Amino acid sequence: MQSGYEFNSLAFITDGGVVSITVALCLLVMSVASWYLIIVKGVQSLRLRAASRNYSQRFWDASSLEVAIRENGVSTPMSRLANQAVEAAEHHQRHASKRLADACNQDEFVARSMRRVISDEGARLENGLTVLASVGSVSPFVGLFGTVWGIYHALASISMSGQATLDKVAGPVGEALIMTAFGLAVAIPAVLAYNALVRSNRVLMAQLDSFANDLHVLLTTGAPLTHGNTPGESALKPQSHLKEVTA
Numbered sequence: 001m002q003s004g005y006e007f008n009s010l011a012f013i014t015d016g017g018v019v020s021i022t023v024a025l026c027l028l029v030m031s032v033a034s035w036y037l038i039i040v041k042g043v044q045s046l047r048l049r050a051a052s053r054n055y056s057q058r059f060w061d062a063s064s065l066e067v068a069i070r071e072n073g074v075s076t077p078m079s080r081l082a083n084q085a086v087e088a089a090e091h092h093q094r095h096a097s098k099r100l101a102d103a104c105n106q107d108e109f110v111a112r113s114m115r116r117v118i119s120d121e122g123a124r125l126e127n128g129l130t131v132l133a134s135v136g137s138v139s140p141f142v143g144l145f146g147t148v149w150g151i152y153h154a155l156a157s158i159s160m161s162g163q164a165t166l167d168k169v170a171g172p173v174g175e176a177l178i179m180t181a182f183g184l185a186v187a188i189p190a191v192l193a194y195n196a197l198v199r200s201n202r203v204l205m206a207q208l209d210s211f212a213n214d215l216h217v218l219l220t221t222g223a224p225l226t227h228g229n230t231p232g233e234s235a236l237k238p239q240s241h242l243k244e245v246t247a
Contacts, residue, residue: 017153019146019149020146020149020150020153020179023142023143023145023146023149023179024146024179024182026142027139027142027143027146027179027182027183027186030135030138030139030142030186030190031135031139031185031186033131033135034131034132034135034136034186034189034190034193035189037128037131037132037193038132038189038190038193040128041128041129041193041197042193042196042197045197045200045201045204048076048077048125048204049200049203049204051076052076052077052078052204052207052208055076055078055079056078056207056211059078059082060214065086065218068082069082069083069086077117077121077124077125077204077208078207078208078211080117080121081114081117081118081121081208081211081212081215082211082215084113084114084116084117085110085113085114085117085212085215085216085219086219087113088109088110088112088113088114089106089109089110089219091109092106092109092110093106106219106220107216107220110216110219110220111216114212114215114216118205118208118209118212121205121208122201122205125201125204125205126201129194129197129198129201132190132191132193132194132197133190133194135186135187135190136187136188136190136191136194137187139183139184139186139187139190140180140183140184140187141183142183143179143180143181143182143183143184143186144179144180144183145179146176146179146180146182146183147176147177147178147179147180148176149176150175150176150179151173151176151177153176154173154175154176155173
């Protein structure tokens with residue numbers, strides 16, 4: 001039995017006119033953008049987690065705070081936080097007048113500086129996630145719109161031909177439904193990647209917060225904590241010019 005309809009996966013897009021072509025191009029652009037972000041952000045997340053672990057280990061194993069800052073030159077959220085915290089402590093020691101010291105002591109001054117760095121790092125990690133969230137939520141509806149438009153044109157063509165048999169209807173309508181499948185194919189990887197990256201960022205921010213708390217204790221008391229990520233046998237000591245501040 002000869003088939004009454006020959007399937008063509010591209011003809012139904014062009015037959016839908018400018019609207020169907022535009023929908024297909026939009027889905028293609030969203031797919032390329034999401035996969036680019038998935039690859040770039042995924043690799044970035046893996047590298048940051050490994051670099052942060054290594055930096056934290058080397059930092060707390062250093063013989064002094066000065067050595068820890070000088071030798072750990074890799075640019076990571078933890079390194080930027082440590083550099084900013086030490087600079088804030090030094091700035092407060094050099095420039096804080098007695099009146100300013102009464103209004104904002106070193107403890108609060110360093111904590112504010114560290115909170116700003118943590119906020120900046122959180123915003124840096126979230127770059128691109130909005131695109132993934134938008135693609136994951138919008139692309140199914142874009143595909144559905146293409147399906148509706150394709151069904152409309154398929155039924156209009158069938159009505160004009162006067163051959164409304166099942167074999168003439170099923171083919172064009174089935175092809176139009178592919179647009180919904182395209183939308184889902186774009187959305188599902190974007191949603192999964194978004195959830196995975198959000199969780200990874202939360203882990204990184206939790207590690208950064210823990211490091212910030214331990215560093216804050218070191219700068220304000222002169223001795224590191226002996227729990228969490230800080231080694232119990234850490235030989236780390238504050239810089240000589242910070243000892244006066246923490247005394």
